Amino acid sequence: MALLKMLQLVVLCAIFSAGCAYFAERSFTGLMTKGQNAYTGRDYTAAEDALRKALQLAEKEWSADQVVEVLGDLGRTYDEEGKLEQAESAFKRRIAMADSEHLGAETRIETRLAIAIFYSKHKSCDELKSTLDSLNNSSDPEIRSSKGYQETIGLITDLSTLCCSGRN
Numbered sequence: 001m002a003l004l005k006m007l008q009l010v011v012l013c014a015i016f017s018a019g020c021a022y023f024a025e026r027s028f029t030g031l032m033t034k035g036q037n038a039y040t041g042r043d044y045t046a047a048e049d050a051l052r053k054a055l056q057l058a059e060k061e062w063s064a065d066q067v068v069e070v071l072g073d074l075g076r077t078y079d080e081e082g083k084l085e086q087a088e089s090a091f092k093r094r095i096a097m098a099d100s101e102h103l104g105a106e107t108r109i110e111t112r113l114a115i116a117i118f119y120s121k122h123k124s125c126d127e128l129k130s131t132l133d134s135l136n137n138s139s140d141p142e143i144r145s146s147k148g149y150q151e152t153i154g155l156i157t158d159l160s161t162l163c164c165s166g167r168n
Helices: 002-026 028-040 044-061 064-081 084-100 105-121 125-136 149-164
Strands: none
Touching: 028 044, 028 064, 044 064, 064 084, 064 105, 084 105, 105 125, 105 149, 125 149
C-alpha cells in the first residue's frame, strides 16, 4: 500500500514538473527568464529563440512595456551574435514604441542610452551624435525634467568623445 502511494506521488510530481516546464516554455515570464539565462550563459542562439517567442507573446497579450523590454534584450542578443542590422532595428523599434506609447520618461531615456551604447561599441559616430542631439533637443518636458536626463546626456557625451574623437 505504501509503495502504491509513493508511486502515485512520483507520477503526480512528474506530471506537475512537465506542466511547469510546458508553462515556462509558453509563458512570457518563462520565456524571458529562459532568454536572459541563455544570454548570461552566452548561449546567444538559445537566447534569441526564447526572446523571439517572448516578443511574439508580448505583442499579442502584453503591454508596450513588456514589448520594449524584450526588444532591448533581443537587440543586445543580436549584437552579441554579430547581427548588427537586426540589433539596430530592434533598438530603433524599441525607441519608436516607447515614444508612441508614451511610456515613462525614464524608459524613453534608457532606450536612447541603449542604442547609444550600441553605436559607441561599433564606432558609429554619426548615429551616436544624432542620438545625443535628439535627446539634447527634446522638447518633451517630461524627459527634460526626468531625474536621469542630465546623467544620460553626460554618459552619451562621454561615449561620443571616447569613441569619435578624431572622427567626423
